[in-house]
Amino acid sequence: MSSWRHLSYAAMLAFVLLGAMPLHRYYRLRVFRQSLRLLVAIVPVATLFVAWDLMATSAGHWRFDPAQTFAGRLWGLPLEEYAFFVVVPLAGILTFEAVQAVGSRRRSAPPPAALAPPAPPQGPTPTTQAGSPTAGPG
Amino acid sequence: MISYTVAAGIAVVVAVVTDLFILRTALVRTRAWWAAYSIVVVFQLVTNGWLTGRGIVRYDADAIIGSGRIVLLGDGRIAYAPVEDLAFGFALVLLSCGLWVWAGAKAGAAHPRKG
Numbered sequence: 001m002s003s004w005r006h007l008s009y010a011a012m013l014a015f016v017l018l019g020a021m022p023l024h025r026y027y028r029l030r031v032f033r034q035s036l037r038l039l040v041a042i043v044p045v046a047t048l049f050v051a052w053d054l055m056a057t058s059a060g061h062w063r064f065d066p067a068q069t070f071a072g073r074l075w076g077l078p079l080e081e082y083a084f085f086v087v088v089p090l091a092g093i094l095t096f097e098a099v100q101a102v103g104s105r106r107r108s109a110p111p112p113a114a115l116a117p118p119a120p121p122q123g124p125t126p127t128t129q130a131g132s133p134t135a136g137p138g
Numbered sequence: 139m140i141s142y143t144v145a146a147g148i149a150v151v152v153a154v155v156t157d158l159f160i161l162r163t164a165l166v167r168t169r170a171w172w173a174a175y176s177i178v179v180v181f182q183l184v185t186n187g188w189l190t191g192r193g194i195v196r197y198d199a200d201a202i203i204g205s206g207r208i209v210l211l212g213d214g215r216i217a218y219a220p221v222e223d224l225a226f227g228f229a230l231v232l233l234s235c236g237l238w239v240w241a242g243a244k245a246g247a248a249h250p251r252k253g
Binding site: 009036052093100 | 139141142145149169170171174177178181188189192193194195196197198201202227230231233234235237238240241242245
């Protein structure tokens with residue numbers, strides 16, 4: 001069991017990726033085709049937050065359980081922590097793009113029923129659609 | 139060094155100011171951002187709760203609002219994690235999405251493309 005415990009942090013990252021990556025295919029996003037744009041979005045922010053993280057850990061604001069992370073460390077931080085600053089922004093961008101895809105679908109597609117009243121000018125309600133990528137039309 | 143509470147507050151201000159006045163992406167004025175964030179924050183509560191509830195990350199009581207007790211709700215914590223983590227996550231994702239939109243607008247201006 002102790003060896004499984006080392007996966008605890010990595011499991012969280014896998015969970016986020018498993019939740020976010022299907023958005024790309026389901027909503028036919030073009031995020032991964034724009035690798036330079038993705039680098040521009042993630043690298044500066046990750047650098048800033050790693051710097052914050054290094055200062056905060058050296059100041060003792062937080063620390064990581066060696067039993068629940070892999071042994072690899074870089075400047076004292078678990079490697080999972082560096083991955084966090086790539087995975088979480090990526091998941092955020094995928095979610096943001098998925099929400100926009102839902103919104104543009106609504107704007108461009110006519111209501112399915114011809115007699116349906118005109119759609120109210122509301123924004124996307126993606127908590128049901130983007131949050132459950134296996135449901136709905138596709 | 140300043141506490142995590144102060145640092146997290148600064149991060150939110152920096153992220154919003156960057157969005158509004160530096161990148162001029164103004165995501166915080168769009169429905170799309172808040173719709174996306176409303177999804178992201180649910181996952182942040184789950185993942186922060188996992189990291190903190192299991193003690194993968196442990197916080198110094200002097201750096202946060204709460205007393206350092208790991209509780210589900212209250213004493214400066216939501217879903218086990220310090221409320222500061224929500225500010226941290228908000229700033230992280232807003233800055234990333236802001237730069238993403240900014241870089242996309244730059245690319246779009248350089249290479250205009252339909253759609």
